[in-house]
Amino acid sequence: MSPSTPLLREANLTEIESLALSSELNMADGHARQELTEAQRSIVDEFPDLFHKAAAQPVDDLEREAHRAFLHMMGQHTFPTRAGGVLTCYSSSVAMEILARSLATAGGGSVALVHPTFDNIPDLLRGNGLRLLPVEEDVLHHGPVAAAVPDGVRCLFVTTPNNPTGRVLTEDRLAGLAAECAAKDVVLALDTSFRGFDTRSHYDHYAVLRDSGCRWVVIEDTGKLWATQDLKVGLLASSEDVGLPLAKIHSDILLGVSPFILVMVTRFAEDARAGGLADLHRFIAANRSLVRATLHDVPGLTFPDDGARVSVERVDLGDRPCLDVWTRLRQGGVYMLPCSQFHWAEPARGDRSLRIALARTPGALDAAVRSLRAVLLDE
Template sequence: MSPSTPLLREANLTEIESLALSSQLNMADGHARQELTEAQRSIIDELPDLFGKAAAQPVDDLEREAHGAYLHLLRQHSYPTGPGGVLTCYSSSVAMEILSRSLAASGGGPVALVHPTFDNIPDLLRGNGLRLLPVEEDVLHHGPVGEAVPEAVRCLFVTTPNNPTGRVLAEERLAAIAAECAARDVVLALDTSFRGFDTRSHYDHYAVLRDSGCRWVVIEDTGKLWATLDLKVGLLAYGDGVGLPLAKIHSDILLGVSPFILVLVTRFAEDAAAGGLTDLHRFVADNRALVRATLADVPGVSFPDVDARVSVERVDLGDRPCLDVWTRLRQGGVYVLPCGQFHWADPARGDRSLRIALARPPGALDAAVRALRAVLLDA
């Protein structure tokens, strides 16, 4: 792909992220690329034994262990444990495709989607013929509940914590929205891929959804937390009576994920429960502080997501066009994400902000942010 501004405007975020995969200063994608901790390196030393365990143990048992270790780590104690209640996928994007196809196969209808959010969600929904209605974050979090669930929608899709803003749907607000969805027979779908970074999202979503009586689907993702070279699983959980052909479409796409990855997820979740998750939170907070301190005195720059805890940070560039800044950074081998594509219903709203990934070695992050500082001061 050419780095020219016209082509960049047409690219989706994943295409832009792919440009950075071989760069030493890749601050674009939100995947975990930090160095392993000492405890995590010891898990890697166990790989021969873990491979043997994966080969010897029934896959159903390995799935139950991985689901339990990961979801209990995040205090999701009421997740469905019955047969088929949690479908294991290669990634959260595959889970999203299964949900999108299931909505289309069961009659379609408009889908209300939080705005802004990562653009592969609207792309997958639209790609399956679904019409989208934006729900602004302020409305979703604080507006009248009836406005958070627009009239005549078939499904409300919420990313919490959101990417790129980090905003978390509070327990009381989720309960109110779920009750509204139940009253109007609207499917409530949640993408909680960044849940692990923010303890404010560790209340038991599954208990809230179950008690509301609504039809619900939740997408979980292990791939954002641990630097396992993208060895990960996505989880697609759903309640009884959801009325969507999720299991059938899951079987259309895959038989199952690698049992070796299931064992790896279990071990990393166990390490996280033993203190690794707290260490990760501290690591991300330190990297966020590094970004803010380095850019704090740059004229016009601000940080709109003051309470964010997820592993990405938005930077408002003032009156500087983001795509110009992005192009100059790329010329120096530094990659971040322009924010226009996150605003899938109104890209111009993201034209003067960018997103920096924080799950990186501090030295590389420091070099990238110093390069950004130099570009901004010269702009």
């Protein structure tokens, strides 16, 4: 794809991310691309044994172990353990497609969707014929819950922690939204793919949802946390009375995921619970500090997400168009993500922001951010 501004405006974020996959200074996609820790390298050394374990043990047992290890690691002790309560997918995007198709199959209608958020979510929902209503983050997080659940919608879809802003629904706010959804018979859907980075999102969402009485769906993702060469699973959890053909659509798309990946997820989750997750939090925080320290004195530049803990960082470029900055960076082999497409209902609101991935080696991140600084200062 040409890097010209018109084509970039038409591209989705994944298409832009794909341009960076072979670059040593790829700060575009939010996948984990940092070095493995010593403990994680020892797990990789176990791969031959894990492969044989995966071949010898029933898949149902491996799924239960992976679900329990991953979700308990983040405080989600009340996740559904009934048959079909958690469907395992190749990725969170596949889980999203299953949800979107299920909503369409069950009658379609309108979905209230958090704004901004990663654009593959609105793309998948629209691609299945669903109508979207934007719900601004401030409305979602503060004020009357009725305003966050518009009349006439069939589903409220929330990303928490959100990508790219990092904002997290508090337990009380989730309870309020869930109660409102129950009163209006609206499905509450959560994408928690960045949950692992932020302990503020480690309260038991499933207990809150269960107690609310609403119909709900939760998408989880193992792929953002560990640099496992994109070996990952997405999870699609749902309430027993959700009223959507999730299992049928799931069976239309896949039979099952690799048993080896399930075993790997269990081992990485065990390591995370034993201290690896806290190590990851410190690593991301240090990389965020690196970005802010390098750019802090650039005139007009600000960091709009002061409290973010997720593995991405937005920078507001002041009066500089992000696509111009992106083009100059690309000429030097550096890739970040323009933020226009995150604002899926009003792209112009993101035209002066970039998103920088933080799950990278500090040396590569430092080189990329110094290149950004040079471009911004026109050096």
